Amino acid sequence: MTALHVLGARALAAGIRNGELRAADVITHHLRRIAERDPPQHAFLEVFADQALAAAAVVDRDRAAGRALGPLAGVPVAIKDNLLREHCIAACGSRMLEHFVAPYSATAVARLERLGAIVVGRTNMDEFGMGSSTERSAFGPTPNPWAPDRVPGGSSGGSAAAVASDLCPLALGSDTGGSVRQPAALCGVSGLKPTYGRISRLGLVAYASSLDCVGLLARSTSDLALGLQIAGADDGDPTSAAVPVPDYAALPARADLRGLRIGVAREFAAAVVDAEVDDAVRAATTLLRERGAELVDCSLPAAEHAVATYYLVAAAEASSNLARYDGVRYGHRAGGDQRLDDVYAASRSSGFGAEVQLRILLGTFALQKGYQDQVYGQASRVRALLRRDFARAFAQCDLIASATSPIAAFPLGSRLQDPVAMYRCDALTVPASLAGLPALSVPCGTTRGGLPVGLQLTAPAFAEPLLLQVGDVYQRATDWHRRRPAP
């Protein structure tokens, strides 16, 4: 019998629905696996064992009573530490919110649970989503499951490592500038950043509001499609899109890619630093062509400036969003009977980590009087140029293929002292974020050292069905997504 942890979300849900599996056994198995493997893996910050077992018992009772089960009934899922779940801590990887108890559930989490999924825990992340390595968590780093001396990517590194280690088949992350796709690529799993507004952001702790998206991680695009059923408009999030939600889980499988034009942007190709990453992505695009797609050259001139643009826009928004953490209204408070300004400064300086403070200062710089138009305004205008570049490119092609990350997983600690080097890791993911476009990362190879490489597919707004279908064609033709790190 195939071990439960390798079945994937879709097979687990089907097995529970048709009575071949008991939800209680599925959850117990995964909880045991987490207990055995997570202490060194450190993907989870907290495991909700009792709640998960109670939820599994409800699923089994409902099935026994003949009640209809949701499409994700009994499937264990993990949620990133910046997504609220009622009564649970949501610390955002930060000392600032270490004891913050969520007063309500994020819409994404609530919808996932309404579909029957069982939340088994919350996962590690770079503090407030600010990092590309999960080393910026106040609660310690998460090692890469493929190479414990390397990073898993970030900021959703805990969710990516949990899926890669088969601790759960599906996880929620958030993606502001690549925080789902880059760790998915570095951990050898699939990750989807939907169109801005496709999934409600209510209950996702804000980092950069014009960029933040809830995203999904799973081993296969087929499982991502199942999870994407949480999409749709939400009265609680005015930026959620009132666009009809297709039945992603029931999309017809494409036999091949004939009739599809896949763009290869020269600026993306030039940004790849690691030759082995380049080789793997070239092999992947060749396979897409062999499956019938036409590869076409395209150009996104402003993408060359995407990292600078992204970090100025995101930092500016972060400096505003994080102003609420002042030691009075939320979270950590330092100091005793002091002047109010001292309480603010003492609380923020001791509650936030170094990278968060750096980005707040960067954002404050970008928005300060005398520099606002010159810095933030200019970044916003370059962002508009990039959106226009994408619109022009999509007049020539249906999707754009590239590497997800310019490099494979790098050694722990190797970029911590050099923020510019760390920010450059996001060169290939921030363009889609700035344009609000959906993008998918799928495993497409490994380096000679055995580190996973990701292929990124970027699509026009709300073309998630096309992304999932093309990803599925690719994954039916390859086995990269089924490969697992050594136990």
Add this chain to the structure above:
Amino acid sequence: MAPAAGLPEPVDLQALCALARLRVPLGMQDELRRRLHAVLQSFASLGAIDTSSAPPADEPPSLAQPSATGLRPDRAEPPMPTELALANAPRVLLNAFLVPRVVEG
């Protein structure tokens, strides 16, 4: 942002910290200043880009988001349970937040 002329030399860390309500210990200020300056220098070329043809920068982030849901319906809903509302209070007195005293002056 002009190429390098857009950057204050050196970055006035004290002024930025005051605006951002942060307090950086003396021993860490040089390192933070170095990092901030390195980041800003690496972004300086942004200022040289000709953006005169850029579309309005205030359009929605999505290329084709047809519409948002807008404002939610104005209808009465059950309030948040008191227990949950008080869960993050520093201390609780009856049904109220009890916050530490702050001395102004």
